[in-house]
Amino acid sequence: MSGEKSPRPIMILLDILGKRWTLRIMWELRNGPFTFRALQEVCDMLSPTTLNKRLNDLKSLNVVDHQSNGYQLTTKGLELAKIMMGLTEWAGKEITPHAKS
């Protein structure tokens, strides 16, 4: 069964984006730079432990970097965020806010 298991780029991406909070963090970062603590706040006060892990994940993908003004999307990151904006659109027209899991 385990014939082809090449680490395809999409698998790497889905693996990282599929971790809890990663999509949310990317989505929040679309609004310019944030400090570590500000990011925590906009992300519903997720724990610093997890935030730090996710930021490292995203840095390893080169979609986020950390400078004097805070954490922000890189050029690559902006492209990715742009794709994710499609999700927002989709959600807007296809989801009726009532219950979640």
Next chain:
Amino acid sequence: MSGEKSPRPIMILLDILGKRWTLRIMWELRNGPFTFRALQEVCDMLSPTTLNKRLNDLKSLNVVDHQSNGYQLTTKGLELAKIMMGLTEWAGKEITPHAKS
């Protein structure tokens, strides 16, 4: 998660897609219908417990349904998968397979 902002559609979506395996399952389902067990296999044998939870999440979003031929994307689901194809493209040109978390 106290009652702050209204549960914006995008938050509901990010919350569900942000759970482990959800993106992967969506991505695999692009290739037609799968039985429960076939889905397990293409998803690297994830546990039935988790698969079942995720399928219910996705059913609650009406992006996946279950018929005689197996689990498959709905019309809404196909749209969403289409957006996700952008991620595949992005990954293809931006990720060099080596990094991990």
Next chain:
DNA sequence: GATTTATGCTACACTTTATGTAGCGTCAAG
């Protein structure tokens, strides 16, 4: 009609991951 095969799951003990709170080390301002 009894067995086999495939289906979609659930049970449950176990491991991994995330959370929440505290707090450290650095820096810059007051």
Next chain:
DNA sequence: CTTGACGCTACATAAAGTGTAGCATAAATC
């Protein structure tokens, strides 16, 4: 030299995911 913001780590607890077994149903084979 105290105060405040910063990025982050430590650590105990709670939640989520895993792996294996196995049940219940139904169609196919004997």
